[in-house]
Ligand SMILES: Cc1ncc(C[n+]2csc(CCOP(=O)(O)OP(=O)(O)O)c2C)c(N)n1
């Protein structure tokens with residue numbers, strides 16, 4: 001049967017199981033949007049800026065493990081997606097971005113709103129397509145979805161000229177994809193698995209580094225079995241938070257620049273590092289020269305390009321984390337490591353966070369802690385970038401799998417609000433808390449309109465320190481307190497929310513924190529709380545950039561009894 005390119009796209013999306021798209025339209029994409037009206041099965045979320053469409057699709061993908069779809073018109077619409085696509089690429093999030101292009105006869109003529117978006121996004125997409133032949137469109141969509149969500153997930157862009165959207169051709173949806181050269185192994189090499197299990201069985205001070213790969217492959221049970229059976233302590237990267245229960249006795253927190261002192265000391269003292277689905281990002285490893293100096297390294301990752309990229313590896317295993325760890329568990333002996341674990345427990349006690357230093361102050365750590373207490377961890381937290389993000393990572397206990405959705409690799413301010421939108425659309429039954437920076441919030445706060453229009457009951461906590469806080473912290477520590485352009489004038493965020501029809505509260509004192517969080521939770525719809533926190537509070541512990549993990553700056557004092 002003959003169909004237009006726009007219909008073929010919609011039919012193909014349906015066959016890929018797409019039930020929601022995030023986007024905003026324009027001239028070149030009008031045929032597609034016009035056709036969307038015939039497909040009410042596909043929910044359209046009308047955003048206010050394309051960056052938000054990409055972040056929302058990205059977060060939707062992270063919470064559902066399905067491909068998130070964003071749509072933009074040609075030219076500025078497409079270029080506005082770029083940051084969001086790069087964000088998804090850095091954090092291995094499966095996404096398909098659909099952009100419109102000017103008609104084929106206009107290409108190369110600097111036509112109105114013509115941009116070479118496939119050229120622009122080449123380094124930040126897993127793959128991209130320019131559809132020059134309408135008969136190729138169905139096959140292209142099939143491949144795009146396959147590529148986006150197999151092997152190491154990532155964004156794929158499809159650029160569709162306006163006249164391709166309008167042209168009628170025969171529609172046949174391919175049954176399968178046939179991509180020569182796109183191969184991957186899930187199983188992991190048996191000999192390597194054997195070597196790894198031997199190292200684990202023989203280790204005295206092993207530590208597991210859990211990354212986002214554990215979450216992507218949903219290897220929660222397998223990781224737990226490995227850790228429990230062999231009694232191996234687990235630390236995680238920022239994006240690995242939620243791979244292992246945050247309240248488990250074997251969990252020692254996040255490693256890296258703002259990781260717990262205990263986690264970093266564990267890595268530095270270990271005789272075996274078992275890195276699972278993580279890529280040794282510099283924020284996680286510190287200076288690679290001094291990284292885990294006494295340890296052999298096992299690295300399990302689906303992407304062979306990650307092996308040996310930043311850290312020399314003794315036993316590489318390329319494969320799907322879940323499949324590999326499952327195979328390893330069959331050969332792992334029961335272990336004990338009593339001495340090692342009691343050493344870690346001692347470090348955890350001695351270097352616990354001294355958040356309670358001054359009880360009368362409104363400290364950001366306290367705010368996050370109270371959000372945790374109020375939700376009991378039964379929530380998805382979507383922070384921004386900077387101090388708020390680190391406090392959200394450190395002070396909320398992520399007991400549920402995949403409950404922290406954060407921009408890690410790109411560190412994109414403004415991710416928080418659209419990210420929370422995508423999370424809520426993907427998991428409508430979950431409580432979603434957006435923990436925003438006052439700076440980052442202003443980068444995408446136009447999306448309050450989308451939240452209202454789409455009736456998304458998101459709870460927003462602005463950690464308002466009046467600063468681009470993390471940058472200010474670096475100025476304080478490394479630029480002799482020269483606060484160049486980090487002080488922010490802010491609007492009254494409660495009034496901003498009110499203008500959009502969202503109720504809110506301003507919190508200036510510690511006693512007001514809990515009642516405000518309660519009020520937000522009791523409110524059936526969206527709610528915004530503006531927490532005016534201590535302006536110059538810093539994130540500790542900290543490993544200064546360029547230092548190795550063992551050199552923990554401002555190691556906090558041992559916690560006073562009865563903190564919080
Ligand atoms: C789009 C973007 N621009 C600039 C930066 C650099 N940057 C990192 S953290 C930060 C400050 C963030 O301020 P705010 O959102 O208020 O969060 P806070 O650190 O105060 O919690 C900046 C400017 C960034 N990460 N992203």
Ligand SMILES: [Mg+2]
Pocket residue numbers: 437438439463464465466467468469
């Ligand atoms: Mg701030």
